[in-house]
Amino acid sequence: MPSNNSFGTPTLRSSREQGHRQTTWPELLNDLVFTAIIAQLAGRLLADDSDMSFLEFVLIYVPVWWLWNGETNYSTRFDNEQDVVHRALTSVQLIALIILATTIPRSVESAVLSKVFAITYSVTRFTLLIEYSRVWYYLPNTRPFIQRIALGFGASIGLWVASVFAPVPYRYWLWAVGLLIELTTPLVVTNKDEHNKFPPDVRHLPERYGLFTLLVLGQSVTSIVNAMIDHGLTVKAVSATVLCAIIIIGIWWAYFDRVDDEAVRQVEKGGSSVPYRFWLYLHLPLTMALTMVGVGMQMAVKNVETLDLSQSAQWFMAGALGAYFLIQASISLTTWIAGSSHPSFRRGVVVRFGLGIAFTGLGFISSLGPLMLLGLLAAGVISLILSDTLGPEPPSNFEGGREQENQP
Numbered sequence: 001m002p003s004n005n006s007f008g009t010p011t012l013r014s015s016r017e018q019g020h021r022q023t024t025w026p027e028l029l030n031d032l033v034f035t036a037i038i039a040q041l042a043g044r045l046l047a048d049d050s051d052m053s054f055l056e057f058v059l060i061y062v063p064v065w066w067l068w069n070g071e072t073n074y075s076t077r078f079d080n081e082q083d084v085v086h087r088a089l090t091s092v093q094l095i096a097l098i099i100l101a102t103t104i105p106r107s108v109e110s111a112v113l114s115k116v117f118a119i120t121y122s123v124t125r126f127t128l129l130i131e132y133s134r135v136w137y138y139l140p141n142t143r144p145f146i147q148r149i150a151l152g153f154g155a156s157i158g159l160w161v162a163s164v165f166a167p168v169p170y171r172y173w174l175w176a177v178g179l180l181i182e183l184t185t186p187l188v189v190t191n192k193d194e195h196n197k198f199p200p201d202v203r204h205l206p207e208r209y210g211l212f213t214l215l216v217l218g219q220s221v222t223s224i225v226n227a228m229i230d231h232g233l234t235v236k237a238v239s240a241t242v243l244c245a246i247i248i249i250g251i252w253w254a255y256f257d258r259v260d261d262e263a264v265r266q267v268e269k270g271g272s273s274v275p276y277r278f279w280l281y282l283h284l285p286l287t288m289a290l291t292m293v294g295v296g297m298q299m300a301v302k303n304v305e306t307l308d309l310s311q312s313a314q315w316f317m318a319g320a321l322g323a324y325f326l327i328q329a330s331i332s333l334t335t336w337i338a339g340s341s342h343p344s345f346r347r348g349v350v351v352r353f354g355l356g357i358a359f360t361g362l363g364f365i366s367s368l369g370p371l372m373l374l375g376l377l378a379a380g381v382i383s384l385i386l387s388d389t390l391g392p393e394p395p396s397n398f399e400g401g402r403e404q405e406n407q408p
Helices: 025-047 051-078 084-106 111-138 140-163 170-188 192-197 205-231 235-256 262-268 274-281 283-302 311-338 343-362 370-390
Strands: none
Touching: 025 051, 025 084, 025 205, 025 283, 051 084, 051 111, 051 170, 051 205, 051 283, 084 111, 111 140, 111 170, 140 170, 170 274, 205 235, 205 283, 235 283, 235 311, 235 370, 262 274, 262 311, 274 283, 274 311, 283 311, 283 370, 311 343, 311 370, 343 370
16 A cells, blocks of 8 residues: 555545544535535526426536535545645636536536536546545555446546537437436445445534535525515515525524434444435435525515516425425435434424425415415424424434434
8 A cells, every 4th residue: 555645645534533523624615616606506597487497407406416426425535634636636626616607507508608517527527536546546445446436437527528529409418328327326336335334424424415505505595685685675575585584494494403314324333325325315406406495585585566476486485395395304214214213203204294295285376476475385384493392302312313422
């Protein structure tokens, strides 16, 4: 094994290390760039809420989330704050991401910008592949794991590079196939033993996904503030903003009052990796729905003086919020399956599923005005807060989903 040097090398991280592992400053800087990208994605939907625009939104959102997910999962296993080469490579990724953000408003409509999007995506992923190659070099016991990961990721990068030379719409089909390969690679080429041998750091990974969820939620706050500024301070606008704020608090409460990370802990302890994989991939539709909720709230505040919302705006509000709670319930379900059968967790899952179904049903009701719709949604999230507050207390060894015995 090559020896470490003063510049640092990749290190196999473990939750068995002593002390608390915090998110690093470079990771937070990376998150800020993704905040700008999410803002651009939300702007696309706000400018055009047609069905085709939604499909384009999904086509762009998935690779954006996967870029963030890729670097996050590398860091949780192999990050070393003393690794100067790693910091240089993440700086290259950062520059590529900033350029990628500028293409978002017309990354599908413009042939040139779609090429730039594909190039910057490929550069970011190839840089991550270089990082994994350094792990392969410095940590020989990871080589079978890294080789299979690199095979799938490398094939996808090849398709993204080829898409630059393909005409529209074949370019987007190559994107879709490349994404399918990347999304399925960790599911197909890695097995339970490898997840147990190189587990995610439970001190780090749930916090990173929580921070990204919080950043997307912050975009919703920005959306309603901008909508109120554009509309002006009227009684109806202030009322709508207050109701949106209650909904945002409910969204935050549902996720952060009890961090469901038992699925990650189970992998670390040598258990099944299936709940963990569901836990991880469910965060993609969760943050996508959350972005749509922010767009819907901005539409509602802007149109608060009208008697009716457009059907798309109503779906962005009620349908996306319903989807958010259904997905959040599914994430909570991974904690239940992974080992916690306490009544507090069962109750939380049932209430979130029920709320998600009820909110989705509101999307089918026409002739609901903005204030009426916001009022019904706010009442629903208040009921969730009351249920969690007045329901059974979680076990004494849990604090927001975290086992206290492992805390420093």
